[in-house]
Amino acid sequence: MLTYLVRRILSSIFLIFVVSAVTFAIFFLVPRLGGATADDLASRYVGKSAGAAQIHQTAVKLGFTDPIWVQYGRFAKGLVVGANFDYGPGVEHCPAPCLGYSYLEQQPVLPEIIDRIPVTASLAAGAAVMWLVGGVSIGVLSALRRGSLWDRAAMTTALAGVSLPIFFTGQLLLLFFAYKLHWFPGGGADPTQATSPWDWAYRMFLPWTALAFLYAAIYARMTRAGMLETMNEDYIRTARAKGLKERTVVIKHGVRSALTPILTIFGLDLGLLLGGAILTEKTFSLPGLGKYAIDAIDKNDLPKILGVTLVAAAFIIVANLVVDVLYAVIDPRVRTR
Numbered sequence: 001m002l003t004y005l006v007r008r009i010l011s012s013i014f015l016i017f018v019v020s021a022v023t024f025a026i027f028f029l030v031p032r033l034g035g036a037t038a039d040d041l042a043s044r045y046v047g048k049s050a051g052a053a054q055i056h057q058t059a060v061k062l063g064f065t066d067p068i069w070v071q072y073g074r075f076a077k078g079l080v081v082g083a084n085f086d087y088g089p090g091v092e093h094c095p096a097p098c099l100g101y102s103y104l105e106q107q108p109v110l111p112e113i114i115d116r117i118p119v120t121a122s123l124a125a126g127a128a129v130m131w132l133v134g135g136v137s138i139g140v141l142s143a144l145r146r147g148s149l150w151d152r153a154a155m156t157t158a159l160a161g162v163s164l165p166i167f168f169t170g171q172l173l174l175l176f177f178a179y180k181l182h183w184f185p186g187g188g189a190d191p192t193q194a195t196s197p198w199d200w201a202y203r204m205f206l207p208w209t210a211l212a213f214l215y216a217a218i219y220a221r222m223t224r225a226g227m228l229e230t231m232n233e234d235y236i237r238t239a240r241a242k243g244l245k246e247r248t249v250v251i252k253h254g255v256r257s258a259l260t261p262i263l264t265i266f267g268l269d270l271g272l273l274l275g276g277a278i279l280t281e282k283t284f285s286l287p288g289l290g291k292y293a294i295d296a297i298d299k300n301d302l303p304k305i306l307g308v309t310l311v312a313a314a315f316i317i318v319a320n321l322v323v324d325v326l327y328a329v330i331d332p333r334v335r336t337r
Contacts, residue, residue, distance in 0.1 A: 005325060012321045014208035015229075019313040020079065027306055028064075035103040038064035045103045045303040058103075083198050099310055102305030109307035113289065117311075119191055123198065123280065124273035125205055130212035130221055132266070138216070139223025140255060146228065154220060170283035177206060188285040191307025207284045211277060215269060219262065226258035264323055271319030272312075 031041060039052070042059035063071055079082065085092045085101040085108075094101055094108040101108050138158070142151040161169075177188040184206050194200035230236065231254050240251045278290035285291070287306055293331035296304030 008324050012317050023309050029068050044300050099243035099307035102303050104301050116289045116292045119286050120309050126208040131215035135216035135219030136223050139220040143225045143227030158217035158220045162215050167283045168277040173206045205278050211280045230254050230258045267319040267323030271316035274315040
């Protein structure tokens with residue numbers, strides 16, 4: 001088990017550097033192949049009001065006139081040992097892992113991202129609990145009551161949840177429960193201003209519900225399909241023939257086997273959400289990674305966009321690592337391959 005764990009950790013670290021190289025190429029190499037000059041790239045760092053001389057000076061100062069492999073080497077070195085950025089009046093040190101430096105705001109990107117992570121992490125965690133409990137429970141009951149009124153109503157609701165976008169369901173939740181009934185705060189209720197964990201949950205309940213409704217619908221349909229297939233297996237009939245209670249057969253043998261593919265999807269979904277639930281954060285004006293990325297795009301602040309992209313990729317890689325380790329715990333055959 002230890003050898004498998006070390007091998008997966010090393011491969012994940014290598015994959016992070018591969019992702020960083022691909023991301024760097026997308027932001028810096030692809031535009032050059034498309035005809036963009038070093039000055040065009042530098043214009044993204046100085047805002048829209050800078051003159052040609054200032055843009056060219058910035059391009060030289062940032063090293064955009066160097067070969068692309070030299071630029072990536074400098075960027076990768078910043079991830080490991082940090083980097084220094086000359087912003088004009090002085091030199092700013094960006095400690096490792098340095099994800100970039102925002103020249104528009106004259107500060108490193110990583111501290112801002114760290115400040116936004118708690119909001120996005122709490123959004124993902126709270127919604128994940130809701131959609132796992134709700135989606136899996138509904139899927140299991142629908143499979144056990146196949147063809148019943150409950151099954152049809154649940155799957156119809158699940159179809160609506162999959163079809164309706166988050167910005168639509170989020171606006172409906174705000175309209176009825178925040179602005180008409182006044183049960184919950186409206187959009188822009190910053191959870192970082194909460195005075196207690198209960199106040200945090202109160203401010204986040206509507207975003208959790210909007211996000212969980214989409215994923216719960218997906219997980220309900222997947223769980224139902226997995227349960228229908230599992231409950232027809234020979235070992236299920238054997239368990240029943242041995243006289244086991246139906247509850248034991250369903251939970252210990254049926255649900256456990258049906259949830260194996262759910263584990264993989266859950267790891268990927270959670271990694272994507274930790275990278276920034278953009279639509280949910282935009283709809284409810286939550287100061288998380290998703291809104292941070294949208295604001296960076298509006299301001300044409302390339303280092304922030306690059307930083308969020310790397311953080312999102314790192315979250316997905318770590319989520320896959322956790323899923324692989326859990327597979328190794330559940331199925332010993334994974335460790336021996």
